[in-house]
Structures are given as structure tokens and as C-alpha cells.
Amino acid sequence: MSQPHFLLVTFPAQGHVNPSLRFARRLIKTTGARVTFATCLSAINRSMIPDHHNVENLLSFLTFSDGFDDGVISNTDDVQNRLLNFERNGDKALSDFIEANRNGDSPVTCLIYTILPNWAPKVARRFHIPSVLLWIQPAFVFDIYYNYSTGNNSVFEFPNLPSLAIRDLPSFLSPSNTNKAAQAVYLELVEFLKEESNPKILVNTFDSLEPEFLTAIPNVEMVAVGPLLPAEIFTGSESGKDLSRDQSSSYTLWLDSKTESSVIYVSFGTMVELSKKQIEELARALIEGKRPFLWVITDKLNREAKIEGEEETEIEKIAGFRHELEEVGMIVSWCSQIEVLRHRAVGCFVTHCGWSSSLESLVLGVPVVAFPMWSDQPANAKLLEEIWKTGVRVRENSEGLVERGEIKRCLEAVMEEKSEELRENAEKWKRLAIEAGGEGGTSDKNVEAFVKTLCFEVV
Numbered sequence: 001m002s003q004p005h006f007l008l009v010t011f012p013a014q015g016h017v018n019p020s021l022r023f024a025r026r027l028i029k030t031t032g033a034r035v036t037f038a039t040c041l042s043a044i045n046r047s048m049i050p051d052h053h054n055v056e057n058l059l060s061f062l063t064f065s066d067g068f069d070d071g072v073i074s075n076t077d078d079v080q081n082r083l084l085n086f087e088r089n090g091d092k093a094l095s096d097f098i099e100a101n102r103n104g105d106s107p108v109t110c111l112i113y114t115i116l117p118n119w120a121p122k123v124a125r126r127f128h129i130p131s132v133l134l135w136i137q138p139a140f141v142f143d144i145y146y147n148y149s150t151g152n153n154s155v156f157e158f159p160n161l162p163s164l165a166i167r168d169l170p171s172f173l174s175p176s177n178t179n180k181a182a183q184a185v186y187l188e189l190v191e192f193l194k195e196e197s198n199p200k201i202l203v204n205t206f207d208s209l210e211p212e213f214l215t216a217i218p219n220v221e222m223v224a225v226g227p228l229l230p231a232e233i234f235t236g237s238e239s240g241k242d243l244s245r246d247q248s249s250s251y252t253l254w255l256d257s258k259t260e261s262s263v264i265y266v267s268f269g270t271m272v273e274l275s276k277k278q279i280e281e282l283a284r285a286l287i288e289g290k291r292p293f294l295w296v297i298t299d300k301l302n303r304e305a306k307i308e309g310e311e312e313t314e315i316e317k318i319a320g321f322r323h324e325l326e327e328v329g330m331i332v333s334w335c336s337q338i339e340v341l342r343h344r345a346v347g348c349f350v351t352h353c354g355w356s357s358s359l360e361s362l363v364l365g366v367p368v369v370a371f372p373m374w375s376d377q378p379a380n381a382k383l384l385e386e387i388w389k390t391g392v393r394v395r396e397n398s399e400g401l402v403e404r405g406e407i408k409r410c411l412e413a414v415m416e417e418k419s420e421e422l423r424e425n426a427e428k429w430k431r432l433a434i435e436a437g438g439e440g441g442t443s444d445k446n447v448e449a450f451v452k453t454l455c456f457e458v459v
Helices: 014-031 039-043 075-102 119-124 137-147 182-193 231-234 248-256 274-291 317-327 336-343 355-363 377-387 403-417 419-437 442-458
Strands: 005-009 033-039 059-063 110-113 131-135 202-204 220-226 265-268 295-296 330-332 346-351 368-370 391-393
Touching: 005 014, 005 131, 014 033, 014 059, 014 131, 014 317, 014 355, 014 442, 033 039, 039 059, 059 075, 075 119, 075 202, 119 131, 119 442, 137 182, 137 202, 137 220, 137 377, 202 355, 231 355, 231 403, 231 419, 248 330, 248 336, 265 274, 265 336, 274 317, 274 403, 317 330, 336 346, 336 355, 336 442, 346 355, 355 377, 355 419, 368 377, 368 403, 377 391, 403 419, 419 442
Parallel strands: 005 033, 005 110, 033 059, 110 131, 131 202, 202 220, 265 295, 265 346, 295 330, 346 368, 368 391
Antiparallel strands: none
16 A cells, blocks of 8 residues: 555644644654645745744645735735635645646545635545545534534534533624624535535544544544644653744743742733723733733734724733733743743633633643633633633623623632632643643544545545
């Protein structure tokens, strides 16, 4: 049997590139497969793929332009143009690559795609090669979209989970959703999978984390291949420090000076931008709480997630009370999140509940204040609070604002009132995650089984 060759295509956003690239490396390490990683030039130009020229010999890269190679998106028209170029140029790049390798030593065995390149499996179908979805959100969220697509929109029932309220749904399924294009992308994806005779979905989760959700949909085989996180998390080795970041030594030294489990770590990822009102409420809660905190606030205008009518950067939004904040905690524009979460001084993670951040909190055993904003984040928060019981979720007021009193309530619950219970649960998931994601764990075994089955099907 010849060496399998996977063509893996993903959207050029950090939350898509990171888990996809880690899955590519898992494929190579566990099966010896060859992987060609396809994405836009902007991912390379914006350093989303570190040391991309110095990776395993079996990993190579295929890049194409989406028309925004610097990654700067300034308005809605740019977003639409980018997606059109992503499809048009991506379709051509993948088609040309598959054709060029068709009669060579390593033809493409299977095309793997993530959320957003919904056009990719159509390319695979044209060339009569199998395609598989790499779902970079939890299995639970896929189940919700699948149920919604069948018309079961009013009540979502799952084993061991209370019925979902509107606030628990992925934001694109909420009645207040205005991003109909995003909703259409997810539902189109589900409809395409329904047309497949034996659809397989590779999911960035692990067996013991979502057993009921991985098997919730008849005739859809979901394979847990995560958590797709940096290898050093599972080996226990120190994460590499980026020496180009001037702040690295300052925040690590600051953390070193704090007592165990005393620091609140606050980060909303790279895509979420808080309104000025929300920034102020969060800042006042941290100042009044008087607990040391490390808050990551970007100093760049995030145009891809720009709030209508607000042109200030987040760092500019706190200008009026920055001095008060820095009397209690530390503000940085960047940090190594893994390095921070594994530090003994960190006792709580205030997070937007992006799936990668949620997994990192579980694998590193850190309780959370769940502060979801959009997409899959509300559903992830539901899991963290009610199923895995590693955190407390904030509640918004009637205007969608989380007030300072509510933030303080949640911080006190995680740091004091429920601290012991939440930390015990977090430690349990940490152990199970490391067992699953470490070398030779269940996720490695699942990947091996997937490749063997696929190769037999192709033959």
C-alpha cells in the first residue's frame, strides 16, 4: 500500500490554522502520511505558520491569494471579496495541485477541509477522491447545527444536558443573528454532509470529553482527534519563549512574584473586540476586586471584528483609568497563553470561550469565568459551566452588557466560593486530556484507525 497523501485546506485565521496544522503534524507522526497544507498567503505573511520552512519532511505547503495578502480587512465589502477570492483562487489551486500529482508518485489520497472552505469537498468530488471535514469546534456544536438543519429548531435535547436556551446557541442560530452569510455557511456544510453516503467528521475533541455528543447523530461517524494543542502541553516540557516579544520577561517575572492561584488572567483572543462600555465595566470590576490580574489588550485596531462606530483600539478605550488598573494588575499587548495558564500563580481565566482557549483551560487545569461573545462561544460556555463544571458564566443585562457587579460575582465564585470544586474538576479533565492527547493516547489511535479505514476504502 502506497503512502497516503492528504491535502488539508483551511481558512487563514489563527483559530483555523493552529488546530489544522497540529492535526497535520499528528497525521504525519502517527501514520507517516504525507500532508500538503493549503491556505492563503496572508497566513504566511502574518506569521500564523511559524518556522514553516523547517517542519517535517512530510509536510509541505500550497498557498494562494485571497486578494488580501496583508490580512487587512476594512469593511463588509472587503469581507465578501475575500471570501469570493478564497473560493475562486482556492478551487483553482487545489484543482491544479490534484491534477499535477494525479499520475505521479504521490497522488492525493484524501482532501481534508475545515469550516469556511465549503467549496473544497466539491473539488474532491470532481476528482473522485474522498473528502473529510475537520471540525475545529466541539462535537456538541456540530450536533446543534445538525439538529437545526433538520427543522428541530425550538428545543434541543441532549443526554445529561438541560434544554438549551437561546443564550446557549451558537450566535449564528440566535433569532437576533444578523450575519445570515455565516449561518448559511454552516448550514450548507451540514447539507453537503447529508448527501454523503458514509460521512466522517474529524473533531477537535477527545473521547472522554464528549462521549454522548460524538455519537448523537445516526449515520454520521465522528472521530475524536484532539485536543489539537501544542505538543509541549502533553509532554510537560517548558513552552518555547518568543524572544522577539519584549514583554515576555516582564510578565513572567511579574507572575513569579505572585502567590499560588492568586492571579486572574484575562484574554478575549485575537478576533473578539469589546465595546467601550464593556471594557469600562470589566476594568472597574478588576479595579474594585483588588486581585492581581494579567490582562491582554491589543494595541491594534481589529478591523476584522470592528464594532460599528468605534474606531478606538482597546488600549485607547482604557486610557482614562489605565493608571488605576496598573496599580492592581498588569496590562500586556501579547503573551504566551500556554505559558501563562500553566504558571502556578494563575487561579482563574476570564475567557471568551473560543474553542482553542476552552481546550487550553481544560488541558492545563485552570477554572474559568466564561464570557462568551459570538459563534460557538455561548455553547462552549454552556459546556464549561454545566457539563464539565470548570467555570462560572457571566449573565448579560437586557442590553447585552455584562455589568461590573456581575463580573465581580463570577470572579469571587471562581476564586473563592467554588474554587475547590472547580479546581478539582479542572484537574480531572487535565488528566483525561493528557491521556487522550499524549503520544499513543486515544486520539493517536483514532487517527491511525481513520487512515487505515480510509486507505482500504480508497483501494
